[in-house]
Amino acid sequence: MTKMKVALYLIRRLKELGVKHVFGVPGDFNLEMLDLVEDEEGIKWIGGCNELNAGYAADGYARVNKMGALITTFGVGELSAINAIAGSYAEMVPVVHIVGTPSTKSQAEGAMLHHTLGNGNFRIYMKMYEGITVAQTSLNPKNAKSEIDRVLRECYIKARPVYISLPTDVYGEEIEVDLSDDLNLSYPENPREVEDAAINQIVKEIQKAKCTIVLADVGTTRYSTTKELLDFVEKTGFPIFTSPMGKGVISENHPLFGGTYIGNVSELHIRQEVEGADLILSIGALKSDFNTGGFTYRVSTKKTIEFRNDHVKIFFAVYENVSMRQILPKLTSRLVQHQHGSKRIRTPYLSQPPIEEINSQQITHSWLWKEISSKFFKPNDIIIAETGTSMFGLMDVRFPEGATFISQILYGSIGYSIGATLGAALAAKNNEIKRRVILFVGDGSLQVTVQEISTIIRNNLDPIIFILNNDGYTIERMIHGLERKYNDIQPWQYCKTLEYFGATSAKGKKAKFTKI
Known part of the structure; x- marks a missing residue:
């Protein structure tokens, strides 16, 4: 037996599960926890532009790495991420959401702190998470070891998110642990x-x-x-x-x-x-x-x-x-x-018609997807598609050997794929095989979460991003409102995106497409 800080025990268990990167945004209730993450060998902190994007990144990471982790602050941070965690739950993705919460003393006294609703209820946010996680816990020195092990096992076995509340006065509390005691990840036996x-x-x-x-x-x-x-x-x-x-x-x-x-x-x-x-x-x-x-x-x-x-x-x-x-x-x-x-x-695929000829000005969707399939994709590519024209276009595309496909087909949260690309690119670094990460995203979806491209640049990642500029919300137009203004968006100069976010060597190129 040896003594170990509660937060370090949690980090140790995450590393056992293959988690080498933790996503999130700093906030005053998780800062001391982040000190421990940043100082720990074998795990790296990846700060996102906002908690929603960080949640998407943890999801994309988990789809490649089998497990992801997210750290947010109490209230405003965790609620910003709740949509991402809901998507992970819907699509059966194991993400560990760790929330830095006020001290146990403040919670017991019902103090009117910032990030609360002003009613003294410190459990209300965890209550919101009950429907979108398979296990929840609030840690203290007495229950930390058993609860961390229980919740992480649930996350792994059931392949869905879990919620861990970690009060500020519990991070550094020491507990006795057995370093030879591995996490029990055995599946229940069939009757x-x-x-x-x-x-x-x-x-x-x-x-x-x-x-x-x-x-x-x-x-x-x-x-x-x-x-x-x-x-x-x-x-x-x-x-x-x-x-x-x-x-x-x-x-x-x-x-x-x-x-x-x-x-x-x-x-x-x-x-x-x-x-x-x-x-x-x-x-x-x-x-x-x-x-x-x-x-x-x-x-x-x-x-x-x-x-x-x-x-x-x-x-x-x-x-x-x-x-x-x-x-x-x-x-x-x-x-x-x-x-x-x-x-x-x-x-x-051998029975499909030959690739059609195109002129020098326009590229059709029917040509694009077949051309990419036959001439661009390589073995072990991680192919990511936003739920929209990109996802539908890739349905009949032949994927190469060892390819991984990521798309939020069930939950379909607009903008998911940008954060997921960040997570998948980092997870690909954990792999001994060199894997390209390729994203296909429409302009409407890109504008929702485009900030995370700056995090991709900051972490020296090199995904390939195809922006399908449809001049607005094309899927919504096909459903309803073909000519309605609510399906329009402000056009951006997309080829300058990388430059704006500070990339020095990456490049953007432009091609013209026919409208769908």
């Missing part, structure tokens, strides 16, 4: 009898089916099930398709990959493959509107077996507490390779 019953029934259904396909979604990535998925597909030979949020869960050059299924928005041959199957193994599904082509999935419950993080559903029967991460390897070992499942389907 044996329930799991066995599910496996037996699934095997029967697969044996009866003439055409079985796999439809993989974002849950496989969020709950660390990609290896199990790949092994299952390769050993059974079942063709695999992904949703928009599931892009990148399997190599899009894999001979079994059939394409991205988006309901009615899908290419015809993809729809025919998926909707024509008589058994669909849906793995890690998240059936939001954008992710299902506006709820146009033509996938009947009567022929769908769903694998989730906390249950398996075979048609209409639910097997509770059976995790896909544990059942997939066992199911794989039970299955033999079926002739109908082992067929190699054609790579759909």
Whole structure:
């Protein structure tokens, strides 16, 4: 046993989880905590322009690094970040939000401090976070060790944000810890009898089916099930398709990959493959509107077996507490390779029409995305798209080997991608493989969070940013108000963005596009 400051114990646990960068904004209730972060080896403070952007950065970091962390001050800081944390919750992203709060004495006395609502209630902000985090805690010297371990485990296992309140008079308090005591990150075991019953029934259904396909979604990535998925597909030979949020869960050059299924928005041959199957193994599904082509999935419950993080559903029967991460390897070992499942389907992109010719003045969207796919993307790229024309344009693009795709397709908070690019670029530095970070963002989204480009420059990061200048909110125009002024924005000289934020060597270039 040894003595360690509460804040340093928290930092130690974050480092164990692979967190090497912590995002946030300084405030008077977290400054002493930031001293400890800044002085600690193996972890670096990344100050953002505001807490919302810092939250987006922590989210982008976590999508590449498996865990992210954010530090804000009490009240004004944490509420500025609440939208980012809500997005992380919706999209199953593990972010640890640490909030520097007033001293326990001030809270007990109900003091009328700044950043409060003036009513003596110091718990109201944490109460606001209860609906968008899977665990919350307020630390004191007696509970610090057990609560830090509990909350961080919840964040890791459930792949969603957590909230930690750290009062100013608790940061430096010393607690006894065992340095050999590792954080328990083991997943709960599936109930044996329930799991066995599910496996037996699934095997029967697969044996009866003439055409079985796999439809993989974002849950496989969020709950660390990609290896199990790949092994299952390769050993059974079942063709695999992904949703928009599931892009990148399997190599899009894999001979079994059939394409991205988006309901009615899908290419015809993809729809025919998926909707024509008589058994669909849906793995890690998240059936939001954008992710299902506006709820146009033509996938009947009567022929769908769903694998989730906390249950398996075979048609209409639910097997509770059976995790896909544990059942997939066992199911794989039970299955033999079926002739109908082992067929190699054609790579759909080979059937696309050739890239169209363009004149010297204009570039169309249909040309842009195919050209980028065939000539620009490289293996292991991290590809980030704002939810808008960029995200929709990339849906049918062929990603290279090892690519990671980041887009807030469910929550869709405008401006998310700029902060996420900062976080992803820093997380990429943790990787032994050199990875490019490429962002596609519209002008409307850029203007919401453009300040974080200055943080990217300050940290010597080198993402590639494509700004699609649509002269306003194009997605909103397509929904409603095509000619309305509320969808207009002030045009900026975007090629001067890097210069304005102080970059000395980076460059901006301009190309003309046709309007959508």
